Structures are given as structure tokens and as C-alpha cells.
Amino acid sequence: MSQVISQTETRSIVVLGSSSAKGYFGSPPLFPYDSSCIGRLSNFYKTTGVIDTIYNLSEASTNIYQAMPSWYQPTGDPRLTYVNFGKNITAAIALKPQVILVYFPTNGYDYFPEKDVMACFRTIKATADSAGIPIFMFSTQPRGNLSATEHQKLINLRDSIQNAFGSHAIMIYDKLAKPTDIRYMNPEYWLGYPNNLATAYMDSVHMNSTGHSIVFQEILAARILVVDAAIPPTIPPVIPPVIPPVTPPVTPPVTPPVTPPVTPPVTPPVTPPVIPVIPPPMPPVVIPPAIPPVLTAKMVDFSGVNNVYGNLLIWSVTDQVNFSGFDVEHSGDSVSFSKIEFIKSTQPLSGSIAKYLFLDKNWNLHGTRMYYRLKLINIDGSFKYSQALTVEMKNVTGFNISAGYPNPVTSVYNIGFNSDIAGNMILSVNDETGRVVRRQSIHAERGANCVTLNVASLPTGNYVIVLYNTSSGSSATRMIIKK
Numbered sequence: 001m002s003q004v005i006s007q008t009e010t011r012s013i014v015v016l017g018s019s020s021a022k023g024y025f026g027s028p029p030l031f032p033y034d035s036s037c038i039g040r041l042s043n044f045y046k047t048t049g050v051i052d053t054i055y056n057l058s059e060a061s062t063n064i065y066q067a068m069p070s071w072y073q074p075t076g077d078p079r080l081t082y083v084n085f086g087k088n089i090t091a092a093i094a095l096k097p098q099v100i101l102v103y104f105p106t107n108g109y110d111y112f113p114e115k116d117v118m119a120c121f122r123t124i125k126a127t128a129d130s131a132g133i134p135i136f137m138f139s140t141q142p143r144g145n146l147s148a149t150e151h152q153k154l155i156n157l158r159d160s161i162q163n164a165f166g167s168h169a170i171m172i173y174d175k176l177a178k179p180t181d182i183r184y185m186n187p188e189y190w191l192g193y194p195n196n197l198a199t200a201y202m203d204s205v206h207m208n209s210t211g212h213s214i215v216f217q218e219i220l221a222a223r224i225l226v227v228d229a230a231i232p233p234t235i236p237p238v239i240p241p242v243i244p245p246v247t248p249p250v251t252p253p254v255t256p257p258v259t260p261p262v263t264p265p266v267t268p269p270v271t272p273p274v275i276p277v278i279p280p281p282m283p284p285v286v287i288p289p290a291i292p293p294v295l296t297a298k299m300v301d302f303s304g305v306n307n308v309y310g311n312l313l314i315w316s317v318t319d320q321v322n323f324s325g326f327d328v329e330h331s332g333d334s335v336s337f338s339k340i341e342f343i344k345s346t347q348p349l350s351g352s353i354a355k356y357l358f359l360d361k362n363w364n365l366h367g368t369r370m371y372y373r374l375k376l377i378n379i380d381g382s383f384k385y386s387q388a389l390t391v392e393m394k395n396v397t398g399f400n401i402s403a404g405y406p407n408p409v410t411s412v413y414n415i416g417f418n419s420d421i422a423g424n425m426i427l428s429v430n431d432e433t434g435r436v437v438r439r440q441s442i443h444a445e446r447g448a449n450c451v452t453l454n455v456a457s458l459p460t461g462n463y464v465i466v467l468y469n470t471s472s473g474s475s476a477t478r479m480i481i482k483k
Contacts, residue, residue, distance in 0.1 A: 011050070011051050011052050011053075011098055012051060012052060012053040012054065012055060012095060012096075012097040012098065013041075013045070013051055013053075013054045013055070013097050013098060013099045013100070013101065013224075014054075014055045014057060014092040014095050014097040014099075014100045014101070015038055015054060015055070015056045015057060015058055015100075015101045015103065016057055016058060016067045016087065016088070016089065016092055016100065016101070016102050016103070016104075016124075017058040017062075017067075017101070017102065017103030017104055017105075017138075018058060018059070018060060018061065018062045018063065018103070018104050018105070018106075018107050019058075019060035019061065019107075019206060020037075020103060020105055020141070020206065020207065020215075021037075021038055021056065021058035021101075021103035021104075022036075022038075022056065022058040022059060022060050023035075023036030023037075023038060023039055023056075023212075024060055024191075024206055025191060025206070025208075025209075026191055026203065026206070030191065030192075030208070031208065031209045031212075035209040035212060035213075036212045037212040037213070037215035037216040037219065038054065038056055038058075038101075039212075040212065040213065040216040041054065041216055041219055041220075042054040042056075044216075044220070045225075047305075048305055048312045048314065048357075049305070050225060050314065050357070051098070051225070055092075055095055055097065057086075057087040057088075057091060057092065058087075058103070059084065059087055061107065062084060062087075062104070062107065063080065063104055063107040063108035063109075063112075064102075064104045064107075064108065064112075064117055064120045064121065064124075065080065065081040065082065065083070065108070065112075065120060066082065066083060066084035066087065066088065067084070067087075067088045067089055067102060067104065067120075067124055068083050068088060068089065068120060068123060068124065069083075069088065069089050069090045069123065069124070069127045070083060070085055070088060070090040070091075071090075072123070076112075076116075080108060080111070080112075089102075089124045089127045089128060090127070092128075093127070093128065093131045093133060096133075097133060098133075098134070098225065099133070099134050099135070099136065099224045099225060100128055100133055100134070100135040100136070101135075101136050101138070101170075101219070101224070102121070102124060102135065102136070102137050102138065103138040104138070105138060105139070105140050105141040105143075105172075106140060106141060106143050106154065106205070109140065109150075109153055109154060109157060110146055110147075110150040110153065114153060114156055114157055114160065117157060118157070118160050118161075118164060121137055121161065121164065121165075122164065124137075125137065125165065125168075134168070134224070135168065136165075136168050136169070136170050136222060136224050137161055137164075137165050137168065137169050137170070138161075138169075138170045138172060139157075139158045139161045139162065139169060139170065139171045139172055139173045140154040140155075140157045140158045140161070140173055141154075141172055141173055141176050141185065142154065142173060142176055142177045142178070142182065142183060142184050142185040143184070143185055143204060143205045144184055144185065144204030144205060145204065145205065146183075148183075151183035151184075152183075154173070154183075155173070155182070155183070158171070158173040167222075170218055170219060170222045171218070172214070172215050172218050175214050175215075175218060176189055176207070176211060176214060176215075184204065185204055185205075185207070185211075186211075187204075188210060188211075188410060188483075189207050189208055189210055189211030189214070190203055190204050190206075190207070190208060190211075191203040191205075191206040191207060191208045191211075192208065192408075192483070208408065209405075209406060209407065209408075210405075210406040210408075213405065213406065220359070223356075223357070225355065225357060297317045297318070297319055297320045297323040297345070297376050297378075298317060298318050298319050299315065299316075299317055299374075299376070299386050299387075300315075300316035300317060300318055300353055301314075301315060301316050302314075302315040302374065302386055302387065302389055303315070303389070304372060304389050304391040305391070306391055306392065306393050310359050310360050310361040311359070311360040311370055311372075311391045312357065312358070312359050312360075313328065313357070313358045313359075313360065313372055313389070313391075314355065314356070314357055315355070315356050315374065315386075316353050316354065316355045316356070317353070317354055317356070317376075318352065318353045318354075320345050320346070320354060322378060322379045322380070323345045323376070323377075323378060323379065324344070324345055324377045324378060324379045325342055325343050325344040325345040325377060326342070326343045326345075326356070326374045326375060326376060326377070327339045327341075327342055327374070327375035327377065328340050328341045328342075328343060328358050328360075328372065328374060329372065329373050329374070329375060330360060330370055330371065330372050331370075331371040331372075331373075331388075332369075332370065332371070333371070334371040334388055334390075337371070337373060339375075340360065341358060343356055343358060360372075369390060369391070369392055369393065370390075370391045371388050371389065371390055371391075372388065372389045372391065373385050373386050373387070373388045373389065374386040393447050393448055399417070399418065399419050399420060399467075399469050399472065399474035399475070399476055400417060400418055400476050401415060401416070401417045401465070401467060401476045401477070401478045402416045402417055402418050402448070403415070403416035404416070404465070404478045404480065407480050407481060408480070408481035408482065408483045409455060409480055409481070409482060409483065410456065410482075410483050411454065411455065411456040412452050412453070412454055412455075412456070413452070413453045413454075413455055413465075413480060414450065414451075414452055414453075415427075415450065415451050415452070415453060415465065415467070415478070416448065416449070416450050417444070417448075417449050417450075417451075417467055417476060418447065418448055418449070419444045419445070419446060419447070419449060419469060420446065420472075421446055421469075421471055421472055422443075422444060422445050422446045422471075423443070423444060423469055423470060423471030423472065424441060424442075424443055424444075424469075424470045424471065425441070425442045425443065425444050425467055425468060425469055425470065426439065426440075426441055426442075426467075426468045426470060427439070427440050427441075427442055427451065427453065427465070427466075427467055427468075428440075428465075428466045428468070429453070429455065429458070429463050429464070429465060429466075430463060430464045430466060431461065431462075431463055432461065432462055432463075437458060437463070438453070438455070438458070440453075444469070453465070455480075455482055458482050459482070460482050460483055461481075461482055462479060462480075462481055462482075463479070463480050463481075463482055464477055464478070464479050464480075465477060465478045465479070465480060
């Protein structure tokens with residue numbers, strides 16, 4: 001179904017799900033809600049201005065039955081198959097969102113038959129479709145504390161969800177699975193508590209911040225906000241079939257008998273003199289002007305914004321008939337462009353408008369300013385370019401660490417920092433006693449910078465990252481947990 005997004009109405013996403021969608025990080029929580037996949041999604045879209053609100057109707061310890069429409073009458077155990085009014089698909093539709101996400105990864109699947117679970121998913125999808133609202137279903141995800149049969153049910157449901165919903169399935173199972181045994185979640189993503197807490201344990205069901213970051217990336221990869229404006233397609237006129245006229249049979253003429261001709265006496269031929277023929281002058285060859293390629297897709301708008309994640313490009317096109325997609329190209333000087341990604345066309349209805357998003361994570365490749373253009377490519381290979389777009393890095397004041405991930409960290413820690421001047425830096429790692437256990441020199445450009453720090457050899461514990469600008473004497477700190 002298609003949907004029009006007005007610039008004046010609230011643009012929103014609704015999330016239905018259980019504790020993973022809710023952003024459960026233990027009690028007391030080990031991470032803030034912003035570290036959850038939905039919290040990250042909310043910050044990402046609000047920063048870009050694409051979405052105003054994310055309504056997270058998720059609730060811990062619930063299952064897929066709780067998201068069923070309000071008219072549904074439970075046929076199984078009412079303690080497990082009840083409808084959670086106000087937090088179900090009916091409530092989600094009432095909020096009139098642009099997209100609905102359904103994220104029930106494991107609860108109840110050890111008990112409910114697989115066919116009943118898939119019937120619930122299909123009912124919820126059909127309810128959203130009837131309201132004209134796009135909906136995406138998350139796959140299952142691996143977890144501990146299950147029997148071998150129950151683990152296999154999660155894997156079977158993973159495949160059933162992908163087969164049933166195709167591009168509207170957000171497949172996270174394999175991304176979170178243990179490489180050597182996909183029945184279990186990778187221990188690097190378990191929600192764990194440091195040993196200095198009284199309730200120290202490792203939770204093999206719920207994810208830590210790193211696991212949620214992976215789910216967040218899969219949501220972005222699903223391109224849930226490629227929205228088509230609902231402009232009805234042009235209906236071709238009905239052309240009646242052409243009935244050929246009836247041709248009467250042709251009666252062949254009567255051929256008279258053939259009289260053999262009288263052969264005259266043979267006279268030797270007279271050879272005329274050879275007169276050379278001079279051809280007339282050839283007219284000049286006229287080469288017609290080259291016909292520019294006819295591009296079906298038409299650009300509606302093209303904009304970009306710099307945020308903490310990188311440079312986000314947003315564009316809209318219409319009339320994507322026989323259209324292949326876009327090459328996204330960038331440049332540091334607005335002259336020499338290079339391709340960084342191909343975005344496939346969604347091929348919406350003729351006359352409709354489709355919106356696309358692309359995040360360039362190498363946003364600091366050319367300093368404080370980047371140039372972008374789109375190469376619009378037809379299926380037959382013909383193409384043309386959009387106007388170039390300039391994305392300026394946000395004004396940088398002072399010296400600070402803008403981002404750091406993952407945290408907790410097991411091996412490589414990524415640090416994003418801003419500097420108002422270029423110069424040499426000293427990056428050090430201090431333990432809880434203040435002792436320097438790691439030190440390295442780096443060079444920073446004016447503006448946004450990114451550096452990686454390998455802490456794999458450090459013992460587990462809490463550490464403080466200190467970044468010192470030797471040119472200005474400024475410093476910035478960030479605490480990390482080494483697992």
C-alpha cells in the first residue's frame with residue numbers, strides 16, 4: 001500500500017514488541033534507553049528530521065498474541081493468548097504512523113505451535129495492509145535456556161518469517177548468532193553485569209548495547225522509510241481488437257494454350273561504343289545531433305545533513321518506470337567524483353513519489369565539506385546526473401569526544417572527537433588508579449575526527465580514555481568498560 005506524508009502532520013513510527021523492543025537492559029539498567037535499537041532509531045530519525053515521534057508500545061514478557069487486533073478472540077490458553085488492548089496492532093493503526101515495526105523475537109515460541117505463530121504474524125500484517133500502513137516483521141533471534149527442539153523452532157520460524165514477508169522481514173537471527181553454534185546468541189552480545197554489582201550474572205536472552213547496535217543497523221538496512229506517495233496509476237484505454245476484413249476467394253484466370261514462338265534468324269549483336277559515365281557529385285553527409293538519453297525518473301528534491309553518524313543524504317524521485325537505480329558519488333573538490341554505493345530503485349507506481357536515504361559514514365574523508373551527486377541510471381544503461389549537493393560539517397567549537405563505541409568493549413574501541421584546530425594529540429588509557437596503561441600519538445584535523453583504539457590485551461575492568469591536544473592544551477575524557 002502507498003501513503004502520503006504531509007509536511008504538516010506528525011510523522012511517526014509505531015513499535016510493537018517485547019523486552020528487546022522495549023530496550024530492557026536489566027534492573028538497574030546497565031545501559032541507557034538511547035543505547036537500545038529503538039532508542040538509536042529514534043535519535044537517528046529525529047536528528048535528520050525525517051520522523052517526529054516513535055511510539056514504542058512494547059512491553060516486557062509479552063508475545064505475538066498480545067499484538068493481535070482488538071477483534072481477535074483467543075482460542076488457546078487465555079493467560080497466554082490474550083490481546084493487549086492499547087498496545088496492539090489496532091492501537092498502532094489509530095496513531096496513523098508512516099511505518100509499524102513488530103519485534104517479538106522469542107517469547108512463547110517454545111510453547112506455541114509454529115503454524116499458530118505464523119497465523120498471528122499474517123493476521124497482523126493483513127490488518128496493517130488494510131489500513132494502508134507499511135509494516136515490517138523482525139525475525140526471531142537466538143537465545144539460551146532452551147531445549148534442542150525449542151532452539152530448532154526459533155530457526156524454523158526465522159525461515160518462515162523471511163519466506164512470508166520477504167523485503168518486509170528484518171532478519172536479525174544470523175547477525176546475533178554464535179558463529180560456532182547458531183542455536184545460541186553470540187556471548188559478545190549477552191547482557192552482562194560487572195562483577196562489582198551484587199547481582200552479577202550473564203543474561204543469554206537479552207542483548208547488551210553492542211547487540212542492539214547490530215539490530216539498529218539491520219533496521220536501517222531494511223530501508224523502512226522508502227515511502228511512496230499515493231498517486232493512482234494511469235489506466236490505459238481499452239482498445240478493441242481489430243477484426244480483419246473478409247477477403248473473397250480469388251478465382252484464377254483461364255490461361256489459353258501456349259503457342260511456341262517463331263524463332264527469327266540469329267543476327268550478330270552490334271557492340272556500342274563505351275561512353276564513360278561520370279557520377280553526379282555526392283551531397284555532403286549530415287550527421288544528426290546526438291539525442292540525449294530520455295530518463296524516466298525525475299528528481300523531486302535532494303538534501304543532506306551532517307550528524308554524529310555521518311552525512312545523511314535524503315532525496316525523492318518520481319516516475320521510476322524502467323528505472324534501475326542510483327549511483328551515489330562523492331567528492332572533496334566538486335570536480336572529481338567517485339562512486340560509493342549503488343541504491344536499487346523501489347519501482348513504485350507510475351506517477352508516485354519515493355523517498356530514499358543514504359548514510360555516508362566516511363563523512364570526514366575530505367575535511368569539513370563534502371560534495372555529492374546522484375547518477376540516475378535507466379535499465380537500458382542510459383543515465384544523467386543530478387545537481388551537486390554540498391554538505392557542510394557542523395560548526396565545531398572547542399575540543400570534545402562526540403562518540404565512543406562499543407561500550408563495553410572487548411577488542412577495538414572507536415572514538416569520534418571534534419577539534420576546533422588541527423594539531424597533534426596524545427591518546428592515553430588510564431586504569432582506575434590513574435596509571436597510564438596505553439599511550440599513542442595521533443594527528444587531528446580541524447573538525448570531526450575518528451580514531452580506533454585496540455584494548456584487546458587489557459584486563460577486564462573500568463578505564464578512562466584521555467585525549468590531549470598538545471597544540472591548545474585542551475583535553476577530553478570518556479569512561480569505558482573492558483570485558
